[in-house]
Amino acid sequence: MNNEVHYQLSQKQLNRYTILQKLVDGDFTLAQAASSLGLSNRQVIRLKKGFIQEGPAVLIHKNTNCKPAHALGDELAAKIISLKQSELYRDANFLHFQELLSRHE
Known part of the structure; x- marks a missing residue:
């Protein structure tokens, strides 16, 4: 082996x-x-x-190339990025964007 x-x-x-x-x-x-x-x-x-x-x-550290347990999934991260780049949320700063997401999405 x-x-x-x-x-x-x-x-x-x-x-x-x-x-x-x-x-x-x-x-x-x-x-x-x-x-x-x-x-x-x-x-x-x-x-x-x-x-x-x-x-x-x-x-080499044993956690090398391991995704953290609290990391967002790839689909969710892509959705958040596309929402931030959309016309609706483009001008919001990150804190305001976070608040808007929790309220509307």
Whole structure:
């Protein structure tokens, strides 16, 4: 079974990857890695452990690409945007628009 993870690392994550790889390879001490990352020794130890066990995937937050529970659905968001752009609500500021929506829509 292939457990390959597909992801795109940000610049910050790439920097962390490089420093952690140097730490694992013995090119950096724990103190140097902590200083470079702006983290405590304890946090770097935790990152190093995860890096060794899981690889670069440990650098990506688990909620990446997850929609928040309180987010509006795509259809509702599109409807609100089209209403705001309509002739009826175009000149209303956002607070007034919100009040008008709750009253009339």
